[in-house]
Amino acid sequence: MDSRTVNLRSKLEVYKAMTDGGNIADCPVRDVIQGLNGKWSSLLTAALAEQPYRFGELRRLVPDISQRMLTQTLYDLQRDGYVRREVFPTKPPSVEYSLTDLGRSMFDALQYLLQWAENNHDAVRDARAAFEQTQA
Amino acid sequence: MDSRTVNLRSKLEVYKAMTDGGNIADCPVRDVIQGLNGKWSSLLTAALAEQPYRFGELRRLVPDISQRMLTQTLYDLQRDGYVRREVFPTKPPSVEYSLTDLGRSMFDALQYLLQWAENNHDAVRDARAAFEQTQA
DNA sequence: GAGTGGTAGTCTCAAAAAGAGACCAGCACT
DNA sequence: AGTGCTGGTCTCTTTTTGAGACTACCACTC
Known part of the structure; x- marks a missing residue:
C-alpha cells in the first residue's frame, strides 16, 4: 500500500470506516482489529x-x-x-x-x-x- | 515518520525490538502496544x-x-x-x-x-x- | 415544591478471557 | 525400564470485561 493513500484520507473517513456508517456494533473493520489486539x-x-x-x-x-x-x-x-x-x-x-x-x-x-x-x-x-x- | 524508514528496517529488527534483545517479558515496545490493544x-x-x-x-x-x-x-x-x-x-x-x-x-x-x-x-x-x- | 432530565461518573455482581500447571499419547534413545 | 522430546488438552484460579443500578448536583417545568 502506498503511504500517501493513507495520508490523503481524512481521519473522519477512518472513523467512519470503524463505525461502518451507523453499523457500529457489527462493523467489519472493528471485527478485524478485534482479532489482532489480543x-x-x-x-x-x-x-x-x-x-x-x-x-x-x-x-x-x-x-x-x-x-x-x-x-x-x-x-x-x-x-x-x-x-x-x-x-x-x-x-x-x-x-x-x-x-x-x-x-x-x-x-x-x-x-x-x-x-x-x-x-x-x-x-x-x-x-x-x-x-x-x-x-x- | 517517513514511511521509507520503516520499509528499510528488516522484520527481524522489529521483532528484536519487541523482545528487547532478551528482555522479553518486560519490553517497552510490548508495554506500549499492550496499552493500545484494549x-x-x-x-x-x-x-x-x-x-x-x-x-x-x-x-x-x-x-x-x-x-x-x-x-x-x-x-x-x-x-x-x-x-x-x-x-x-x-x-x-x-x-x-x-x-x-x-x-x-x-x-x-x-x-x-x-x-x-x-x-x-x-x-x-x-x-x-x-x-x-x-x-x- | 415535586417531578423530569441532563451532567459525569462509581459500585456491585455476573460473564468472559487469560494464566498456571498437571496431564496425555507416541516414539527414540540410553 | 526409565527419560525426554513432540504438540497439545483439561482443570482451576485470577484478571478483565460487561450490564445495569445507583449517586450528587443543578436547571427547568408543572
Missing part, C-alpha cells in the same frame, strides 16, 4: 514474520506465554488466514507455523505501529510518570 | 482524532460501550499521554476529551493498520469461512 497476536506475528517456527520453538522464544494461550492464539491467527499450519510426519510429528501472504500484508501495516512504539516508548513512560504525580 | 482504545482514539468530545457524546457515539469501560479506557489513554481531559465549570460541569500531540502521532501510525483492515476485511471473512469448511 495480548499475543502482534508478538507472534512479528516472530513468524522473521521466519517459520514450530510450536515448541515459539514456546521457548516467548517464555512468558502459556501453552494454552500459544495454542489458542495460533488457532485464531490461522482461522483468520494470517498463519499457515503444516504438520510434518516425523516421529514425533512436528508442526510448523508460517505467515501467509495475507499475514505478511497485515504485518506490513502493523509494522508502522510497532515502529512508532519503539520510537516513542520513552514519551509514554514519561507521560505515565507525570500522570502519577498529578494523582498523588 | 477492546475500545483504537475506536475511541479514532473518534477523538476526528474532534474533541465530551463524555456523554462519546457514550452516545459508541452505544455498545458501557459507562464503566468508557471511563476506564479514557483514564488509561489519559495516563499514557494520548488524551487530554479538561473540566469546564459549567452547571453541571462538563468534561471534554481531546487527543494530545502524542496521541495524534500515535494515531497516524495506527491508521495504517485501520486502513489495512478496511481494505482487507473481505479476505479475512473469506479465510474464516474457508477455515470453518476444513473443520467441518
Whole structure:
C-alpha cells in the first residue's frame, strides 16, 4: 500500500470506516482489529514474520506465554488466514507455523505501529510518570 | 515518520525490538502496544482524532460501550499521554476529551493498520469461512 | 415544591478471557 | 525400564470485561 493513500484520507473517513456508517456494533473493520489486539497476536506475528517456527520453538522464544494461550492464539491467527499450519510426519510429528501472504500484508501495516512504539516508548513512560504525580 | 524508514528496517529488527534483545517479558515496545490493544482504545482514539468530545457524546457515539469501560479506557489513554481531559465549570460541569500531540502521532501510525483492515476485511471473512469448511 | 432530565461518573455482581500447571499419547534413545 | 522430546488438552484460579443500578448536583417545568 502506498503511504500517501493513507495520508490523503481524512481521519473522519477512518472513523467512519470503524463505525461502518451507523453499523457500529457489527462493523467489519472493528471485527478485524478485534482479532489482532489480543495480548499475543502482534508478538507472534512479528516472530513468524522473521521466519517459520514450530510450536515448541515459539514456546521457548516467548517464555512468558502459556501453552494454552500459544495454542489458542495460533488457532485464531490461522482461522483468520494470517498463519499457515503444516504438520510434518516425523516421529514425533512436528508442526510448523508460517505467515501467509495475507499475514505478511497485515504485518506490513502493523509494522508502522510497532515502529512508532519503539520510537516513542520513552514519551509514554514519561507521560505515565507525570500522570502519577498529578494523582498523588 | 517517513514511511521509507520503516520499509528499510528488516522484520527481524522489529521483532528484536519487541523482545528487547532478551528482555522479553518486560519490553517497552510490548508495554506500549499492550496499552493500545484494549477492546475500545483504537475506536475511541479514532473518534477523538476526528474532534474533541465530551463524555456523554462519546457514550452516545459508541452505544455498545458501557459507562464503566468508557471511563476506564479514557483514564488509561489519559495516563499514557494520548488524551487530554479538561473540566469546564459549567452547571453541571462538563468534561471534554481531546487527543494530545502524542496521541495524534500515535494515531497516524495506527491508521495504517485501520486502513489495512478496511481494505482487507473481505479476505479475512473469506479465510474464516474457508477455515470453518476444513473443520467441518 | 415535586417531578423530569441532563451532567459525569462509581459500585456491585455476573460473564468472559487469560494464566498456571498437571496431564496425555507416541516414539527414540540410553 | 526409565527419560525426554513432540504438540497439545483439561482443570482451576485470577484478571478483565460487561450490564445495569445507583449517586450528587443543578436547571427547568408543572
